[in-house]
Amino acid sequence: MCPLCGWDVLVSYLICGTLHSVDQYLNIKLTDISVTDPEKYPHMLSVKNCFIRGSVVRYVQLPADEVDTQLLQDAARKEALQQKQ
């Protein structure tokens, strides 16, 4: 299971939710989502879960106090090196 799953994340300053899963293309499934700007995206108010295409994700904001960034970087590097081989 993805190491970040279960954490609350903010995607591209638009959608906040609990990270359900993510794949190798960074496609993201969020649950219990909320929209930061309901006026801009009114239809999203009725959505609980969503799938976000990885290529449109600009950045994902993680809760700072729950993340050891050094560990996360190490894990990401290892994973990328393994995928490279």
Add this chain to the structure above:
Amino acid sequence: MVLLRSVPPPTEGVRHEQGETTAVLDGKGLGTGTLYVAETRLSWFDGSGMGFSLEYPTISLHAISRDLSAYPQEHLYVMVNAKLNDEMQENAHDDEEDEDEEDDCEGITEIRFVPSDKAALESMFSAMCECQALHPDPDDEDSNGDFDGDEYDVEEAAPEHGQGDIPSFCTYEEGVSGLRAEGQATLQRLEGMLAQSVANTFHMAGVRTDETNGEFDDGVEVDAGSTVAGQFEDADIDH
């Protein structure tokens, strides 16, 4: 062009077909038809031949909407990363009714597929998830600027395998082979420091260190001893 008026519904690779489905494009109802969630594209046609198709790379997001207070029917919500004109009608533009949704800075289109059979929504959603995964972006155009440039030297990278947003990394062997003696000494020193820090680190909740990530499903065991070493291989390389 995202909106294809005359392309027929796909016949192959249809992961899910849902009849009696109303399409609502930016708040404008298009009538009732059939939604085809195919591996090549997402299509909807109303039976008389009128319809549209969407390419998966243009679909930013899709979701199931069940809150009846926000919209009177449960439906599949799709956000398209493009501004679609109503090309299904030859007449002059008459889609002026929902101006408040058309002025997004990025230019998006919101589409709702409302099936008469609400129980099919999960299958429709899942089928779209599967098809989305079949269409990753082919080029690594995104530079992933959040990464520190010193640590991820893509100049040395071997040709990427099309992993989408994941940047390419050179292998440990490729990096070490380019080091001079003092570079290798530096590498050994840094490797030692890093190995020590990894060994002393507690297993942070949820952060994987040497377990295989089932989500990535490549079955590769991560060996902390061999893979941490390659992180600083570019420290003393002549560029």
